[in-house]
Each structure stands twice: as C-alpha cells, then as structure tokens.
Amino acid sequence: MPVTRAKPLDSLYDEVRDYDLVIVPDAPLASGLNRRLDRAHLGIFAITPRRLAAGRRERAEDRSAFLELVTTTDLEWKQAAYAIGNTLQCWEHQGRVDAVLDYDAYADTATETTVDQLSTLDTTSRRLGEYQIDDSKDVTVVGHDQLTTLERSILPTQYDTFDPFTDAAFDRPPFHIFDSSTAIVDAVLGILSADNAEDVAVVADRGSEYATLVPSALEAADIPFIGGPGFADEQHHRGFVQFLRAATRGTETRVKTIRSVLSNLGIDVDVEHDDKRLQDVDADSLTWFQEFSAEIGETTFAGALTAYERQAGISLDAFRVELDALGIATVDVTRQGIDRLEYYLQSYEVPVDREDEGVLLADAKSAAYVDRPVVFYLGLDEAWTHSPPRRPWVDRDAEFSRNLTQFQLLLQNGVEQYYLVQDTIGGSPATPCLYFEDLLDDDFERFSDLDTVTHGRTFSAAQDGFEKESLDVSPTQIDTVSQSSLSTYVNSPRDYLFSRLVDGPDKDYFKEGNLFHDFAEFYVNHPDLIDEETIEDLVDVMLEEAGPFVRRVDRPTRRTKYWVGLETIVELLDERTPEGDDLLTPNSGWGQNFFAAHFDREVDSPFTERWFENEDLGLKGKIDLVHGPTHLLDYKSGSRKRASRVVKNSALDPPSDTPNFQALLYLAHRRSEHPGERLQFTFFHFLETLDDVVAGEADLEETLTTIEYHPTQFEEHARSRATFEALRDDGAKNCQKTLSKIAYADYQAAFETAPLPATRDSDELIDSEFGQAMQTRLQACVGEYKYVSSGCKQLLHQLARVRSQNYFEEDLNAFETFVTERMTELNQRRAGEERFPVNGLAGEPNYRRVDNRDLLLDHD
Secondary structure, three states, X not given: OOOEEEOOHHHHHHHHOXXXXXXXXXXXXHHHHHXXXXXXXXXXXXXXXXXXXXXOOOOOHHHHHHXXXXXXXXXXXXXXXXXXXXXXXXXXXXXXXXXXHHOHHHOOHHHHHHHHHHHHOXXXXXXXXXXXXXXXXXXXXXXXXXXXXXXXXXXXXXXXXXXXEEEEEOOOOOEEEEOOHHHHHHHHHOOOOOOOHHHEEEEEOOOOOHHHXXXXXXXXOXXXXXXXXXXXXXXXXXXXXXXXHHHOOOOOOEHHHHHHHHHHOOOOOOHHHOOOEHHHOOOHHHHHHHHHHHOHHHOEHHHHHHHHHHHHOOOOHHHHHHHHHHOOOOOEOOHHHHHHHHHHHHHOOOOOOOOOOOEEEEEOOOOXXXXXXXXEEEOOEHHHOXXXXXXXXXXXXXXXXXXXXXXXXXXXXXXXXXXXXXXXXXXXXXXXXXXXXXHOOOOOOOHHHOOEEEOOOOOOOOOOOOOOOOOOOOOOOOOOEOHHHHXXXXXXXXXXXXXXXXXXXXXXXXXXXXXXXXXXHHHXXXXXXXXXXXXXXXXXHHHHHOHHHOOHHHHHHHHXXXXXXXXXXHHHHHHOOOOOOOOOOOOOOOOOOHHHHHHOOOOOOOOEEEEEEEOXXXXXXXXXXXXXXXXXXXXXXXXXXXXXHHHHHOOEOOEOOOOOOHHHHHHHHHHHHOOOOOEEXXXXXXXXXXXXXXXXXXXXXXXXXXXXXEOOOHHHHHOOHHHHHHXXXXXXXXXXXXXXXXXXXXXXXXXXXXXXXOOOOHHHHHHOHHHHHHHHHHHHHXXXXXXXXXXXXXXXXXXXXXXXXXXXXXXXXXXXHHHHHHHHHHHHHHOOOOOOOOOEOOEOOOHHHOOOHHHOOOOX
8 A cells, every 4th residue: 555645734624624623633733733723713623532531731641640559559660550551551442441350361459459549540541531522512533543442432422534644645755865873863953953943843763862862963053942852861860860870889880880970970080990899999089979889778869869969060859859759759779779760760751841942853653743844754764663562452453553544644744754764774774664564565675675865974064063273293203113002003003093092991901910020020030039928928919909900709719810820920930040141221110010119129130021122123012031042031811822823913914813913023123133043932821720720730831832933034944954854853653754765855856846835824835836846756755655645744734834833034024024114104194194094904903802992983
C-alpha cells in the first residue's frame, strides 16, 4: 500500500467547522483545529476524550498513581509500577478498571491492591469511564479508529466520523542521506534562526542521540525551542544521582570512574590521578568529596541534595519536591534507595515548566500532528517503530494499524517535509522504520535503496568557531627520537602528536615498573645493603607506594609479585655482575631513585640507567644496565617474547602492527661507539617465572631473551666457514649427516650459483632459487638420497632461523636510514607542511596500541 495523503488541517477544519464538538485522538490536532476556529463558539470546539473528561489539563496518571501507592502501601516500587502499568493499560483497552483481574496470570495481590487504589483515585481514566457526552450535542469524531475502547466510551449514541485521509496517494519527498548525526543536526541548524523558529518543527525518536544533540545545538545558537529534554535529562538532576552513586561506590573507586561527577561539581583533579583509588589520592580539591563519601551512610537524601547544591552553587527545588513526594527526603541514603530513585526518574515523566515559543521538538512515537509549516524528520530508522504491548488484553493487529496510521499522518505534517537520515550507523546499514515495508512498494534494505539525495560533510554557519590568533613562532627542530615515540609515530602519527599535547594518567604498571627499575639500579650500587629480611621490608614499602592503584583484595597477590620480582633481579645481578669501565655518558642525574631516597644513599654506578642522545643518528634513550662493553640489558615486567618476535616487531618495510624498535635503536647507538664488534641486547623479564617460583621450579634462563648484532652482511655470515661448521656440528640430524660428507668449498659454491634472498621465512627460502641451488649442489656431492633432501631443508630452516633471531649489518643500516626519513617527515609535519595523518606506515593503526583513541577521527 502507498502512503495515503492526509487531509490538510485547513481542509479538515472546513469539514468539521459546523459541529458543536469535535473529538480527536491527538492533542496537537485539537490545538490546530482550535487555532483555525473562525466563528463564535460556545465552549469547547476540538478536544481529545481525556482532556474533555478531565475538565482540565491532563495529568500523568501513571506517575500520580505510583506516588500514591509507594507512600500508602507496602508494595515495592517496581512491583507497584508493574501493577499500575498493567491495570491502566488493560483499563484503556477493555474499558473497566478491574478488567485486569479477569486474567489469571496478572490477578495477584499487588494488582488487586492497585485496582482498589485506582478505583478511588481521581485519575483521568476514572473520569473518562464516568463521563458521557450529552446526546443533544452535534458531535463528530476525526480518526475514530485511533481512539481506544475507554476513550470511545464517552461518545454519545449518535455522532458522525471523518477520515483524516483522502483517497489520493502522498507524494513522498526524497530521503536526504548524511554521513553522521552531527552532520544532520548541522544541516538543520544552518536553516534555523530566532526569527523563523516559530515556523519549524523537528521530529525525532526521544531515545535517540538527536534528543540531546538538537536541544544542545539550539541552546548554543540562542534559538528558542519547545519540548526537548525532560526532568531526568537536566544536567544536575542526572548529576545528583550520579553523585550519590559515586559516593556509595566504596573504597575501591578510581578517580576516572567518577571524573564526570567531580567535573559537574566544579572539582578539578589532575589527570595523573585517574587510575588511583579515590580514598588514597592526596589532593586538596578532593577532600570535601572524600569526607562526604565516608559519611554517606548517615546522610539523608535531602541532606545529600543540600550538600550537592552547596558544592555546585545551584538550587534544585524541583528535585527536593520529588524527594518529598516519594517519601524519601528524610530517609538515609543507601544503594537500594538510589536504585529506587533512579528507577522512578527513568520510568515516569516529571512535569517541567517550559517556554511556549520557538522550534517545536516532537517525539516520533507520541504525536501524529505537528502544526508547523516546515518539519524536519531526523533518523526515521527502526527506533521509530512502536513495540506493541505483549499483553492478552491488547489486540496486536489493531494496535499495529493504529500505529501505522499515526506514522502516515506524522510523515505529512507541514507544507515542506525534510527526511534527514543516515545510510550507515557504526559501519552497518541503518534499517529504515519497519512501517515503510507496508507503505512503500519498492524493495529495500537501507535508505540508499530508495529515492535519496546524498549530502557531503556540512559545517554549521551559526557560529564562527574558535577564535584564532596568529603567532610568529618558528617550529622547534627535533633532533632525536626515543624508541617509544618512534613506535607510536610509526603506528599512528596523529596519536604521536596527541601524546605530546595531552597529559595521561599515571598507570600502575608505570609505577611498579619504575620501582623495580629503581631497585635494580640501587642493588648494583649497594648490594651489601640488601638481604632476605631487607627484601621483605622493601616489598611492604613498594606495596605502600603503589597502594593507590591496587585494590585491597589484590594486595596479597601483588605482595608475592613484588617479592618474586626483587628476588629474581638479585639473582640475575649476583650471577651476572656487570663488568667493564666504559661510561656511555657522565652521570646525568636521571630522575630520582626511590630506594636511594629510602636508604639515604647515592646511586652513581657507571653501569646503570645511562642516558644517551646520539644526534648523529637521531636517537636517544636510557639504558637500564650496561652489562659489559658489548652487552646491554633492559628490565621488563611484561611477558617474555622470543627473539624472533622481537625481530619481527622491528620490521621496517612494512612495519609490524605491533612496532617496537628498542633493540634495534640501542644496538644502532652502541654500534656507533663499538664499530665492527659483535653486540648483544638482552631483555630481562624478571616476572616471567612468577608461577614457577611459587611452585619452586624457576629457571633464570627463562627470563632472558637476547638479540645479537653481527657486524657483517647476513649473506657473508651465512656463507662463512664458522656457520658451515656450526651447521655440521650442531644442526639437525640429517643436516649434520649431509654436511659431514662434503667440504666447505662445496657448501660455499651454492652461494655463487644463486643470490641469497632477503627473507626470514624458511618456506620462502626453501622454495627460492637459492634453496633449489643448495639442494642441487648437495645432491651432486652426496647423492640423491632422501636424507640429503631432508638435510638441505633443515639447513635452510636453520639459516632462516638465524636470520629471524638476530640483526646484521644491513638491518642496522636500514634502520638508521629509516630513522632519518622519519625525522625529516616528522619535522616537516611539525612545521605545518602537512597534517599528522591518522594512519601509519602500515596503514590503519593498531588501535589496541593507541593512547588517544577518542581524538582520532576514523575518516579524517
């Protein structure tokens, strides 16, 4: 069926103008007809049944009934709300207050109590059931099928009816597709002004984001509006409930979880405290909230509201009235009480005094008529579809027809209609309102399958945006980069930019990592001060220092973790004492060592925490431990990674999705000081054996991952006699057997036949021209035996394994070139020659490694 054309209000008025009384199902339709009344008329002209029976402005009887029941009966709040909803709904559809008791599944004690109460309360439904229109009146009904059974009960014996539709079809305007909800709001705002506000209505689903975006945009543009957010949506009404929630969360509350509450109260807390437990943060700005939270159990709701008002500098008289009406103003605050209060605010509409001028904001599921010349419809997706009540007293087919009729009428309001929609939401197609399936003849799954107009990104012209001030400042040149900054930049240049502009919170792993590093540095300097008893004491000291980050229930396991970490560090440094007298730099006084301050000692070892800045290579960093002239060591509290994984993560073309260049960077710097020497870089994962230590089976070797740098090209290393002998003596079984039957010259000859490919993948190496040449050579020397073919594959696999676990001359050369290119690129972007892009060298960033996700626009 097509969309049936609705009668314009002017035409509808012409048809009913001569009647004494016009009954309509919709209050806005009544208002529209009344505004067109052009003759003297005694009494009411057009009105809804409920307003006619009530003789006054209709009250929200579900809310008033709820307030009555929760203050005069023993019913639980949700129990009362459930019974009230069923009773009123059944009354509406069946015409009797006690009709709900005819259904055994609903005829319980709570419902009986509710029926008894509603039978005596002065509600609109009760007045409706008792009211009868005088038969002497000339009455007509517009949209008779839209009235419920209870509403029809007031009609006289004789009355006329008028259909709100014509016989013609409605020529539907096209859907206007936008990229986002904000683009839709910008488009609407670009047309609106204070001068034309009275001519415009905006229709949207009340539960959608438009319900908050549109009023906020209108308010910011100083455009008046009617309707919009309700009582529970007011900033400080929501804020007070959130405040109560925050104050009763307990001692494990993190600052970040209540930051919005603190901001609402004007309490500023440095972002560094975000991950700390609220009660352990030593900040003057938090003292008031900490003290209030400690006493919340002995504070009434009214007392809490007073405290909130004083801190926020506002008055919430309307909220105080609701607390009194609910009977909880003098009741002590509890979590159950907060649950009840929040349930009430979410379930019932509390009346709000509003201005009666400006843009009309209408709910897509409430009204069928919006008497404005220009109407914007926002969204029109599946959220616009009513959910028929699943109750036995509801005729679902009739309810669907009623809602479908209302939807058709709603679509045609105004002289001009604009349907503004999104074709995709969150990357998935937006589903049009299900009523379109009955109203449109086209086959469609999304809006773009219909008659549409697509709009690009729009910008609001209502405001000038942020003020800009030109500064004559030359950008500073960055000469060096750390391994962490380089990894962040490679993953996402935009994330790198924001990491330098935006402060982040302290993290527990940073705090713990720094403590372990400080202990290792201190132990190298003063091993004589540390013994078993001292370690036990230091575990307590560490736990106290990290306390703001640690839940109390986790403290026993953290204690074990700290003890194992300290013991493992001591074991390694006792077993592998640093040696040599090679100072990388003078003692730079890098940072403050926690344990040095604790013991009142100095730390100035030439082996620990050595800072370097190598401007020739553009590199900087801090070496945890110089284990020897050609051996560097770094402490890690995370899980151990194999050498092959470390090398893979430092790939350059293309970069890994988990880029990490630490080993490459430190070895490149060390090579500049020790050219031509074989170097080592070891990651010491001192918590790797935590479970094994508890079980008494720890092996120190399992904590170490060592990457070697060979000062030769890999091909030169692979074809060397040393490599040949290592494969012959220590290779796999068939590899040893095969190489034992040939001379080194035979092995070397394969390298003259075909080039060694630059790959770390053993299968690629085996299938390469070089792999085939090696197999041909070995078979020619030994014979075409099965073990020779197997031995050749083992040989090639071992070469690939060496390549994948070590660095060679070409790797460090390529890395130095890579850093130079990145530094040039970085400084160009800092100078404003181009924007910092979101995507890194490998394409879309690994968002699990992004620190400022909320600041990165996916389509920028």
